[in-house]
Amino acid sequence: MQKEGERLIPINIVDEMKSSYIDYSMSVIVSRALPDVRDGLKPVHRRVLYGMYGLGVFSNRKYLKSARIVGDVLGKYHPHGDSSVYDAMVRMAQDWSLRYPQVDGQGNFGSMDGDPPAAMRYTEARLKKISDEILSDLDKETVDFQNNFDDSMTEPTVMPSKIPNLLVNGTSGIAVGMATNMAPHNLTEAINAICAYIDNREITIDELMQHIIAPDFPTGGIIYGYDGVRDAFHTGRGRVVLRAKVAFEEIGNRNAIIVNEIPYQVNKAEMIARTAELVKDEKIPGIYEIRDESDRRGLRIVYELKNDAIPNVVLNLLYKYTSLQTSFSVNNIALVHGRPEQLNLKDIIHHFVEHRHEVIVRRTQYELKKAKERAHILEGFMKVIGTQDSLDKAIAIIRHSANPQAAKEGIIQEFDLSDIQAQAILDLRLARLTGMELDKIRDEYDAIMKEIADLEDILANEPRRFQIIKDELIEVREKYGDERRTEIDYSGGEMSIEDIIPNESVVLTISHAGYVKRTLLSEYKIQSRGGVGNKAATTRDSDFLEYIVSATNHQYMLFFTEKGRCYWLRVFEIPEGSKTAKGRAVQNLINIEPDDKIKAYIRTNNLKDSEYVNQMSVVMVTKNGTIKKTSLEAYSRPRVNGVNAIEIRDNDQLLGAYLTNGTSQIMIATKNGKCIRFPEEKVREVGRGSIGVRGISMEDNDEAIGMIVVNDLENDTVLVVSEKGYGKRTAVLDYRETNRGGKGVITLNITEKTGNLIAIQNVTDEDGLMIINKSGVAIRMNMDEMRVMGRNTQGVRMINLKKNDEIAAIAKVEMDKDVVDEDAEENLEEGESVADNQENNTEATPQTENQDPAEENENADSEE
Structure with a gap:
């Protein structure tokens, strides 16, 4: 019921609710939840720092009770609960929460396990040294001040911060209708990016990213993949995956x-x-x-x-x-001129630089004003006490004046001074009237005039102001900059890392027990044929190196296992180790089943190149002589748990897998020294789940030991190596082309001295060879040291074996002609030279093709 004298105003409740809610939401956005883009601080953090600044709790002073600091901030600036202030101050002191903590806490400030801090009455705090840079020049009218909540005093609206705090410490907050979540970054990288921006205002975000690579979190960890980082830098939003x-x-x-x-x-x-x-x-x-x-x-x-x-x-x-794997959703929203905006990397840097420019201008104006005021006083000093006569007059006026005001007026009239100058004369101590003090006043005046000229030049010269910003940032970087804590795993994303990882030549070695490593090719010295080699790897008892392959960091490795499955790794993902290192168990790199084992590998180029994967095929051969051909495209989509590559039957085993281009020649060798050559077209292409067809027919006591793919019939030669260190190069054309499935012809005359055939490889004079035996000894040699000889011969000794050692593996590598071991020839057996060794073992048991019994059946064509 309306009372007398009251006036009711009808209001639409919808409009009132809308207006009130908007007012409330803007209050939360501006005064609580979002940071200012200039200093990266929310109001509560700014008030904590300003409260500690007012209490004089600097990094070089003693600690003060946290309750004292919180009470001061509450009573003067922050009209909210004490827990909001204390919680904010605690977080500013935690080195696992802030990349560069701003408060130096003493006592229990919590832990990474989520333990709460001790009550504020038990803990103490003071400012960190880096906070001095945030508060620097605050007393020089560099920023605007506003009234506090009860208009009893003022507080800064922003800090003049020399630190790009929004970038280096990030922030998070939930407002009404919006939220912010900004990642921390490395101070050194951030300042390098800001300096690059000052040098070139048209710099692109991609160019800035060469300086500030990615977020740098206080707890370290690994950024897995780079796409989210790139999105965050370009748009202000992105999902960064973090791993332990x-x-x-x-x-x-x-x-x-x-x-x-x-x-x-x-x-x-x-x-x-x-x-x-x-x-x-x-x-x-x-x-x-x-x-x-x-x-x-x-x-x-x-x-x-x-x-x-x-x-x-x-x-x-x-x-x-x-x-152990989480994601950090970047959402760069901050207040720009009091309004929330989504910011990319360049926007954040731009607003910080503009803020610092304004601080430099206002600081220079303040210092110029103070310098001119001091110069004005010094000019008055020199008018009054510059000569003995003027000094005597001034003293006489003061002595005969009835009071200070009369003395001031008398001095003003006599010497034509301002009120300020006259008051400064009256305030002079008698000690300043000596001749020595007068000289000091003149020197100070000269210095002040130089300072005024310098400050005026700064205000008139914009490039110089930006140079000052750079110089101060570089000084901050030298004082507080550090190394990155968070590593970046580029392979986790879609980024093309060819620009980041050097495409160096490496040697991959895999031991019989499944230990793999990547070693720079330059670690292996070249030796002449017949050398005893040098130690290549440290292996466990009964282990030996089984596979060697040369590659470059940018290539892919496809691993094929005994059970017929295929797995993927980029070469650079294989751990690097020294020449003598054992390596890492391959089970720790790819998800091979416990009872499975790697039996073959393929080195390929980019699997994302559709033209390349459709042109190339994968050809596999098994111990029983089965051969299978499948398009590389079927293996171009890596899966963590691998895919089926070939069906392996009982009593069979995968020997090798190779890349072909559709016009290749295929050669398969057996342990009894037989070899067959036939065109790739003779093998039809089948799917991943198929078994394959017969590649070579063998006797019961024989088995296939390997296959090569030949693309250059004129220049390629066939190198075969026996288990007791003998080998031989033969022209490919010495092996007559036949149909698939034949018995083949003799490629090496097998004797007790040579042992069974264990490897076949296609080489040219420009190639190098690496041989590793079961005891881990390795030798590198150039293929031009071995002359091409007849097909049906015993060959030459390639490596001297000690005791009952045997060759484990060979691999073709690119050779560095500049690196040669001059002592290699001394490593031959006593009384035997390289030339003697070759002459004694070539053409040992010559045969003609008519004498070769295997050729009668070489045209047989059996197919499963």
Whole structure:
């Protein structure tokens, strides 16, 4: 009921709700949840820093109780709960929350396990040294001030920060209708990018990304893939995948996964507890025990595995189901002139540079004003005390004046001074009237006039102002810059990493027990034929190097296993090791089943090139002489768990897999020294699930030992090597072309001295060869040292074998002609030279083709 004197105003409730909600949301956006693009601070963080600045709690002063700081901030600037201020201050002190902490805390400020900090009455704090750069020049009218909540004092609307804080520390916040989540970055990289922008305002974001590579999180870890980073830099939105940094160790007789760094904002204790539940529910099999061995020296989480567990498989399950892999959704929203905007990398840098430019201008104007005020006073000093007569007059006026005001007026009239100058004369101590002090006043005046000229030049010269910004940033970088903590795994995304990883020649070695490594080709020295070689790898007992292949970092490796499955790895993903290193178990790199084993490999170029994969074919051969041809396109889509490549029957085994171009010649050799050559067209192309057809017919005690693919009939030669170190080069055309499935012809005269045939390879004079025997000794040699000889011969000794050693593998490599071991010839057996060795073993048991019994059946064509 309306009372007397009251006036009711009708209001539409929809309009009122809309207006009130917008007012509320803007208040939250501007005054609480979003940072300012210039200093990267929200109001609460800005007030904490300003409150500590007002209390004088600098990095070189003693700590102050946190409750004292929080109370000061609450009472003067922040009219909200004390927990909001204390929680903000605690986060500013945590080195796992901020990349560059701004508060130096003493006491319990929480932990990565989510433990809460001690109450504010127990902890102490002061500013970090880096915060001095955020507050620098605050007293020089560089920023605007506004009234606090009760208009009793003022507070800064923004900090003059020399630190690009929004970039280096990031931020997160939830407003009304919007949210922000900005990633931290490395200070050195950020300043390098800002300097590049100052030098070239038209710089592109891709060019900026050459300086500021990716986010750099305080907890380290690995950024898995680069697409999200690129999106975030270009658009202000992107999903960055983060992985823990892990290593593999052997603890006792068990394998273990060791975690040294976890993704940003992951609660370690919760992650371990959640993992334990998944292990208990058997969603992550293979884990025997989980231990948190973290201490003051660093983080260390141990996942001890069961004996039958494959470390790489368990690790992938951990990535899939636990917080060892998380994502950071970048959403760069900040306040620009009081309005929220989505910002890309260049926008953030632009607004910071404009802010710093305004700070430099306002600071210079302030310093110029102060310098001119001081010069004005010094001019008054020199008028009054510049000579003895003027000084005497001034003293007489002061002595005969009834009061200070009369003395001031008398001095003003006598010397034509301003009120300020006259007051400064009256305030002079008598000690300043000596001749020495007068000289100091003149020197100070000269220095002040030079400073004024310099400051005026700064205000008139924009390029000089930007140079000052650069110089101050470089000074900050030198004082606080550090190395990146977060690594980047480019292979996790779609980025073309050919621009990042050098395309160097490497040698890949795989041992019989499945240890693989990548070594720079330059680590191996060339020796002449007949050398004893040098140590190539450290292997376990009864292990030996089985495969060697030369490659470049940008190529792909396709691995084929005993069970007929195919797996993928980029060459650069294979761990690098020295020439004598054991390498990494291949099960830790690809998800091979425990009872499976790698039997063949193919080195290919880019599998994403559709023209290339459709032109090339994969040809496989088995121990029983079966051959299968499938388009490379069928193997061009890598899968983590591999794909079926060939069906392997009982008592058979995959020997090798090779690339062909459709017009190649195929040659298959057997351990008894037989070899067949036929055109690739004789083998029809089939699907991945097929068995294949007969490649060569063999006797019961014989088996295939390898296959080569020949593309240059004129220049390629066939190199065959026996297990006791004998080898021979023969022209390809010495092997008559036949149909697929024949018995072949003799390629090496097998005797007890030579041992069985173990390898076949196609080479030219420009090629090099690497030979490794079962004891791990390796030799590199040039093929031009071996002359081409007849097909049906015993060959020459290629490597001297000690005791009962045998050759394990050979591989063709590119040779560096500049690297030669001059002592190689001394390594031959006593009393035997290279020339003697070759002469003694060539054309040992010549035969004509008419005498070769195998040729009677070489046209046989049997097919399964």
